Amino acid sequence: MSKTSIAAVAPGRLRAARRELLETGELRLNLPDAGLSRSWLRSHAAGLSPVGRTPGAPHASSAQLMRALEQQHELVAHARPVMQDLFAQTRDSDGMVILSDGQGLLLQALGDGRFVDRAQRVALRPGAIWDERWRGTNAIGTALVERRPVAVMGGEHYLERNGFLSCTAAPIRDPQGRVLGVLDISGDQRNFHRHTLALVRMAARSVEHRLFQTRHAQALRLQLHPQREGLDTAGEGLLAVSEEGWIIGGNETALGWLGAEASRSLRLEAVLPIPWPQLLTWACMDDAAPQCVRREGDATALWVRASVPAAWRRRWVGAERLALSERNDEGASIGHAHPDRTAGAASGAMGDLASGANLSTGRHPESHGMHHARSGLASPPSGCGESDRRPGASEPVSVIPALDGGERIGADARGLSVPGADARGLSVPGSAAPVAVDWNAPDGGRDAPAMPATPAADAADAADAAAVAPSAGGLLPSRLAQSPRTGVPSARTWTPLQMPERSPDAEWPAPLAALDLGDPTVHQLLRRLHKVLNKPITLLLQGESGVGKDVLARAVHDSGLRCKGPYVAVNCAALPEGLIEAELFGYRGGAFTGASREGAAGRLRQAHGGTLFLDEIGDMPLPLQARLLRVLQDRQVQPLGGGAAVSVDVQLICASHRPLRAMVEEGRFREDLYYRINGLALTVPPLRARTDLAALVQRLLRRIVAPQSQAQAQAQAQAQAQHSPAPYQNTHLQSIAGNGGAGVEVSVAPSLMTLMQRYAWPGNVRQLEQALRVAVAMLEPWEREIQIEHLPEDLQAEWTAGEVTATDATHWTDAPGTTGTTGTTGTTGPSGLAGLSGPAAPSAALRGHAKAHARQVLTECQGNVSEAARRLGIGRNTLYRLLR
Ligand SMILES: Nc1ncnc2c1ncn2[C@@H]1O[C@H](COP(=O)(O)OP(=O)(O)OP(=O)(O)O)[C@@H](O)[C@H]1O
Numbered sequence: 034m035s036k037t038s039i040a041a042v043a044p045g046r047l048r049a050a051r052r053e054l055l056e057t058g059e060l061r062l063n064l065p066d067a068g069l070s071r072s073w074l075r076s077h078a079a080g081l082s083p084v085g086r087t088p089g090a091p092h093a094s095s096a097q098l099m100r101a102l103e104q105q106h107e108l109v110a111h112a113r114p115v116m117q118d119l120f121a122q123t124r125d126s127d128g129m130v131i132l133s134d135g136q137g138l139l140l141q142a143l144g145d146g147r148f149v150d151r152a153q154r155v156a157l158r159p160g161a162i163w164d165e166r167w168r169g170t171n172a173i174g175t176a177l178v179e180r181r182p183v184a185v186m187g188g189e190h191y192l193e194r195n196g197f198l199s200c201t202a203a204p205i206r207d208p209q210g211r212v213l214g215v216l217d218i219s220g221d222q223r224n225f226h227r228h229t230l231a232l233v234r235m236a237a238r239s240v241e242h243r244l245f246q247t248r249h250a251q252a253l254r255l256q257l258h259p260q261r262e263g264l265d266t267a268g269e270g271l272l273a274v275s276e277e278g279w280i281i282g283g284n285e286t287a288l289g290w291l292g293a294e295a296s297r298s299l300r301l302e303a304v305l306p307i308p309w310p311q312l313l314t315w316a317c318m319d320d321a322a323p324q325c326v327r328r329e330g331d332a333t334a335l336w337v338r339a340s341v342p343a344a345w346r347r348r349w350v351g352a353e354r355l356a357l358s359e360r361n362d363e364g365a366s367i368g369h370a371h372p373d374r375t376a377g378a379a380s381g382a383m384g385d386l387a388s389g390a391n392l393s394t395g396r397h398p399e400s401h402g403m404h405h406a407r408s409g410l411a412s413p414p415s416g417c418g419e420s421d422r423r424p425g426a427s428e429p430v431s432v433i434p435a436l437d438g439g440e441r442i443g444a445d446a447r448g449l450s451v452p453g454a455d456a457r458g459l460s461v462p463g464s465a466a467p468v469a470v471d472w473n474a475p476d477g478g479r480d481a482p483a484m485p486a487t488p489a490a491d492a493a494d495a496a497d498a499a500a501v502a503p504s505a506g507g508l509l510p511s512r513l514a515q516s517p518r519t520g521v522p523s524a525r526t527w528t529p530l531q532m533p534e535r536s537p538d539a540e541w542p543a544p545l546a547a548l549d550l551g552d553p554t555v556h557q558l559l560r561r562l563h564k565v566l567n568k569p570i571t572l573l574l575q576g577e578s579g580v581g582k583d584v585l586a587r588a589v590h591d592s593g594l595r596c597k598g599p600y601v602a603v604n605c606a607a608l609p610e611g612l613i614e615a616e617l618f619g620y621r622g623g624a625f626t627g628a629s630r631e632g633a634a635g636r637l638r639q640a641h642g643g644t645l646f647l648d649e650i651g652d653m654p655l656p657l658q659a660r661l662l663r664v665l666q667d668r669q670v671q672p673l674g675g676g677a678a679v680s681v682d683v684q685l686i687c688a689s690h691r692p693l694r695a696m697v698e699e700g701r702f703r704e705d706l707y708y709r710i711n712g713l714a715l716t717v718p719p720l721r722a723r724t725d726l727a728a729l730v731q732r733l734l735r736r737i738v739a740p741q742s743q744a745q746a747q748a749q750a751q752a753q754a755q756h757s758p759a760p761y762q763n764t765h766l767q768s769i770a771g772n773g774g775a776g777v778e779v780s781v782a783p784s785l786m787t788l789m790q791r792y793a794w795p796g797n798v799r800q801l802e803q804a805l806r807v808a809v810a811m812l813e814p815w816e817r818e819i820q821i822e823h824l825p826e827d828l829q830a831e832w833t834a835g836e837v838t839a840t841d842a843t844h845w846t847d848a849p850g851t852t853g854t855t856g857t858t859g860t861t862g863p864s865g866l867a868g869l870s871g872p873a874a875p876s877a878a879l880r881g882h883a884k885a886h887a888r889q890v891l892t893e894c895q896g897n898v899s900e901a902a903r904r905l906g907i908g909r910n911t912l913y914r915l916l917r
Pocket residue numbers: 548576577578579580581582583584585648688689690732733798799802
């Protein structure tokens with residue numbers, strides 16, 4: 034439906050296909066465009082009749098339209114000038130330029146002439162909803178479903194009454210890749226011009242650019258294009274980078290070229306061969322001209338222009354001045370830094386400060402060459418836009434010649450090497466191949482493959498590529514498989530710039546990294562979560578109760594771009610059935626008996642801009658599942674008792690300990706909802722299957738002890754202030770710490786740890802945490818090591834009785850005086866305490882070993898049974914039994 038539809042499908046063929054669809058419900062005749070066939074089939078399935086009036090297509094009231102305009106004010110504001118421009122260009126062809134929101138609600142229209150009157154008759158005007166479900170195949174509605182630019186000509190419209198229209202529409206995506214709305218040019222089909230599709234695509238891109246620039250106004254923004262002239266056109270790539278050097282956003286074009294995905298999971302250096310401090314230095318220059326980045330090997334090139342927020346410039350240049358004056362004070366070499374350097378010139382030293390290089394250029398410090406050399410970047414390209422050179426600026430300084438004739442970063446003018454650089458060029462950390470930055474490419478395209486003839490062609494190609502890899506369901510732009518015509522390296526050809534081999538763990542955000550305690554399954558799970566961070570992919574966390582699903586969801590929230598937004602957790606199992614609906618979706622005042630007069634926004638709306646964690650979603654009643662599905666699809670919430678639907682933007686994370694898949698098969702959970710929430714399903718392993726119990730115990734203990742001792746320190750301080758005796762209980766914790774608890778070290782006796790490692794922990798981490806809380810509370814003031822007797826009594830009883838449930842659920846209990854389920858014979862369990870109460874049916878040899886070990890410990894304790902039992906982490910009676 035993109036290009037084929039411009040050469041409209043022959044009317045006879047359309048008629049035949051329509052007849053077939055109506056008679057058989059199928060389209061075996063196959064229209065030449067698969068997208069058109071799909072859309073017709075959808076229209077048919079929606080129960081629309083191609084002839085006659087449209088039955089009950091919704092239309093917004095003027096109040097609803099006003100509200101929608103308010104909600105979409107950013108989109109409308111950025112689209113308006115673009116629409117005016119489009120209108121000026123298409124005026125002669127008697128058409129209309131239309132903007133719709135993401136639901137197909139027409140927000141604004143520009144047009145004049147006779148066509149507008151005709152358009153009004155088919156409700157092509159603000160307030161009407163051109164969703165495919167109501168109006169059949171049409172450019173706006175179909176572009177929304179197909180998520181790509183679409184042209185629908187004359188009889189290709191499913192409803193015959195729209196057959197006089199020719200419409201071209203392109204989705205407008207926000208910087209996260211979500212479709213915000215659609216830009217459309219509609220006109221009389223007889224006047225249709227074949228370039229309209231390219232025009233509307235470019236216009237939509239232009240709106241996206243404006244949105245991108247606004248949303249990322251506080252970030253460093255990079256414009257990219259294989260041709261210098263391509264910068265500032267709708268075909269350029271855009272990247273946004275945080276001050277720490279993380280990619281935080283990118284448009285489809287940039288992501289396609291760089292093979293990157295816009296998430297904080299990638300540092301800029303992973304995709305562009307420029308060390309971050311040096312790029313920052315260059316970007317902070319007042320008049321930084323575009324530069325050409327070229328990859329070694331295949332000579333593909335990208336032109337880069339950077340803009341930074343003014344505050345960054347102030348910060349970096351200010352820091353630079355300070356650093357310079359400090360270095361001057363120390364009498365250290367500062368190369369040729371000029372004391373009166375301008376801000377832009379001063380910024381040039383950032384690179385060498387950051388990289389530790391000491392550059393000596395022999396040039397005037399204010400020359401461009403100076404900036405580049407001092408920043409560690411090679412000098413500006415000699416043929417790289419003469420106009421970029423300031424009048425009178427000196428020639429670029431000499432730099433280390435590249436093996437292939439290019440110039441290198443990573444080495445200073447005297448050949449001093451910069452950390453991270455090697456003789457062959459800069460090695461991007463973890464990247465497979467060294468890459469060179471060639472600031473000297475004569476035109477940025479000399480070695481580069483042929484470039485697109487026009488930005489329009491480029492735009493068309495990118496759109497076609499998007500059609501190849503459409504990003505479904507509001508996902509971030511997927512990697513584009515660039516058309517060869519663009520001459521731009523596809524994601525594949527840039528692959529060496531990525532860091533597939535690197536271990537990303539070092540770059541995990543702290544909240545995720547903190548959960549990586551050494552268990553390989555958990556590690557894999559965290560890796561997968563890390564990959565989908567900041568992507569609108571719904572997560573489904575499954576696993577037994579207490580394994581830490583909520584903890585994971587919270588870590589995902591805290592690690593992502595939404596961390597400043599709300600995190601709202603709802604336990605669907607804990608809410609009375611009658612209240613879930615009101616709790617989730619909100620209600621209008623007095624909507625039901627007992628409802629408050631003011632009404633309530635509901636948890637979904639509370640989570641707007643943040644994360645909604647729906648725990649135990651398997652416990653949600655079926656009717657509510659249907660409602661939730663609708664909300665997830667429409668991204669709008671309708672409060673109970675009526676009122677306008679409100680848009681919500683939430684990252685959804687669902688969790689359940691129930692087997693949802695099986696529930697779907699049994700009809701207890703909606704299949705459509707299951708697939709909707711199942712963007713990425715991960716199973717959190719039970720504690721008994723984890724190998725990092727010791728590290729987890731330490732983590733939990735730190736968490737348990739620190740606040741306790743802090744609270745006690747406070748209580749003590751308070752008590753002292755009131756001249757009353759300090760509370761006795763557990764004052765040892767802060768006395769151990771001596772500093773309010775921060776340094777308290779409580780650990781678990783090794784023998785007890787062995788026992789714990791063999792226990793099945795049916796309540797998982799929750800049970801472990803509770804056990805440790807009790808144990809810490811039971812510690813005497815002088816004790817810092819947890820023994821079995823500190824544990825809750827039920828565990829003690831279970832373990833000392835040898836009734837510990839093993840990971841393999843085998844019980845052994847033939848220690849004297851106990852009863853067992855397996856009746857395994859032998860003496861004791863495995864070594865140490867585990868031998869006494871180890872869960873897996875121990876062999877006689879193991880029991881013998883445990884007994885021997887207990888004897889040895891007793892000898893070491895010079896016969897002191899209490900001490901030996903303490904060391905072994907068991908009670909005295911148990912030790913007696915064991916030794917018998
Ligand atoms: N990795 C972890 N580090 C520290 N504490 C953890 C970890 N995982 C779980 N916990 C603790 O275990 C308890 C249970 O965790 P959480 O509520 O996340 O489990 P869950 O799987 O969501 O349980 P349920 O299915 O019953 O809701 C919490 O107190 C939590 O703090």
